[in-house]
Amino acid sequence: MAEELLRFNAVLRFVVFLAFLSFSSGAALSSDTDIPTNAQYFNTKTRYQDLNTYLRENILAINISAVKAPAPTCTPVHFTIIARHGTRFPTAENIKKIGAFDDLVKTEANGDLSYLPELKAWKMWYKEDMAGRLTETGREDHIHLAQRMVETFPTLLTKENLQGGRVKFITSSVSRCINSTLSFQLGLKEWFHLEGEEFPYTVNDTLMRYFASCERFVETILNNPEAVIQATLFKNGPEMETVQRKVADLLQIPYDKFTADLAETGFYLCAYEWTIRGLNSPWCRLYDRADADVVDYASDLGLYYKRGYGHKIDSMASCVLFNDLFNRLEKAANEFRAGQPVSEVVTVEIGHAETLLPLVTLLGLFKDKTPLTADNYASQLNRAFNGGHIVPYIGNLLAVLYDCPDGFRLQLRVNERPVEVPGLNEFSPLFKDVKEQYHQILGCNQEAICKMSK
Numbered sequence: 001m002a003e004e005l006l007r008f009n010a011v012l013r014f015v016v017f018l019a020f021l022s023f024s025s026g027a028a029l030s031s032d033t034d035i036p037t038n039a040q041y042f043n044t045k046t047r048y049q050d051l052n053t054y055l056r057e058n059i060l061a062i063n064i065s066a067v068k069a070p071a072p073t074c075t076p077v078h079f080t081i082i083a084r085h086g087t088r089f090p091t092a093e094n095i096k097k098i099g100a101f102d103d104l105v106k107t108e109a110n111g112d113l114s115y116l117p118e119l120k121a122w123k124m125w126y127k128e129d130m131a132g133r134l135t136e137t138g139r140e141d142h143i144h145l146a147q148r149m150v151e152t153f154p155t156l157l158t159k160e161n162l163q164g165g166r167v168k169f170i171t172s173s174v175s176r177c178i179n180s181t182l183s184f185q186l187g188l189k190e191w192f193h194l195e196g197e198e199f200p201y202t203v204n205d206t207l208m209r210y211f212a213s214c215e216r217f218v219e220t221i222l223n224n225p226e227a228v229i230q231a232t233l234f235k236n237g238p239e240m241e242t243v244q245r246k247v248a249d250l251l252q253i254p255y256d257k258f259t260a261d262l263a264e265t266g267f268y269l270c271a272y273e274w275t276i277r278g279l280n281s282p283w284c285r286l287y288d289r290a291d292a293d294v295v296d297y298a299s300d301l302g303l304y305y306k307r308g309y310g311h312k313i314d315s316m317a318s319c320v321l322f323n324d325l326f327n328r329l330e331k332a333a334n335e336f337r338a339g340q341p342v343s344e345v346v347t348v349e350i351g352h353a354e355t356l357l358p359l360v361t362l363l364g365l366f367k368d369k370t371p372l373t374a375d376n377y378a379s380q381l382n383r384a385f386n387g388g389h390i391v392p393y394i395g396n397l398l399a400v401l402y403d404c405p406d407g408f409r410l411q412l413r414v415n416e417r418p419v420e421v422p423g424l425n426e427f428s429p430l431f432k433d434v435k436e437q438y439h440q441i442l443g444c445n446q447e448a449i450c451k452m453s454k
Helices: 002-025 092-108 116-121 136-152 159-163 175-192 215-222 225-235 238-251 260-277 282-286 289-307 312-316 319-337 353-362 431-437 446-450
Strands: 075-084 167-171 346-351 396-404 407-414 417-419
Touching (some): 075 319, 075 353, 092 260, 159 175, 167 175, 175 346, 238 289, 289 312, 346 353, 353 396
Parallel strands (some): 075 346, 167 346
Antiparallel strands (some): 075 396, 407 417
């Protein structure tokens, strides 16, 4: 395992080094190292520290005012963290789109745009064999997340509990998740000076990739274009057309050659260059705040109808993960109540945005009063359901069980920020009240939910 991680790190450092060489060997893209003005609108491609901006100054900082226990007399008993993998390279499909966008700019763009020479000098460095893999930045994302968890829960995430097998690691089978898990472990090893030790992890796609095996979800949502018709309508609607034509005008590319898809691709190329390479590239200058709002909403509509509140099956498909979470909490509570050592004080689960978002939705978090649709964009600018706020890179849900004088209390945190439990309007309600609030979901049957009627 250690050798695998070392090889992985070496390859990533070499790839990033080559990327910077290709950047510096041509015309420089930009000497501006400032943060892109649209950095908080990159949706699922958002850097974690552009959501929690205090981390820009100190990546190990803890927001003390936001992470307090329910009361000074409460003691943490257990926490489970369900996290998305770290920063990754674009998917194979998006790498092809970036290549097509770059080719179009090189061959068709004209005019006197001041930074056009820089755009044309940019070298396409994303390769097919990188597709979807964890980046060096993504490795660091999880190293730092692990170390912040130690700082936040110093009595649970301890050297003794780690070595004693009371910290469990579960991951998706996808390489970027496995490598994120290894990176999280590396963060703990560095913190506790355990570099020579190895810790087991379990690959469990039943939990971390439940969406891939839920037949009803796959057939009625993923394989059904009508399920995301609102996203399609918006993508072909007036707001996206405005962005499309504005960028086409800047580049002086004919409208019939510059599609809405390409307009999105250019925006997210800006995002990739920032999140992976730390560059505020000239691609970012093609898009202003109004453009970012539109493209961000287009992405949110896709998430809403595929992974969120758009269809009941989107969230119910996470039933198996929901039950697993509450079973872990219940087991920890029972062991503590019986005066026994808690056998699993920390559970670390690494998956995907598609793992986390349906679960957050099933919990009723970030729900808007009015559903997101293609025709209510203007009224949804301050929406609660926002991919960049919920599932940026290493986006996470924390469930923390506390022993308090009046009983066990549960605190939910999303991206290290406490959130109120819907229906209870408390940040740290009694655990028994939380179970009552979700009693209609607890014990849900994954097979019955996912099986298609014949």
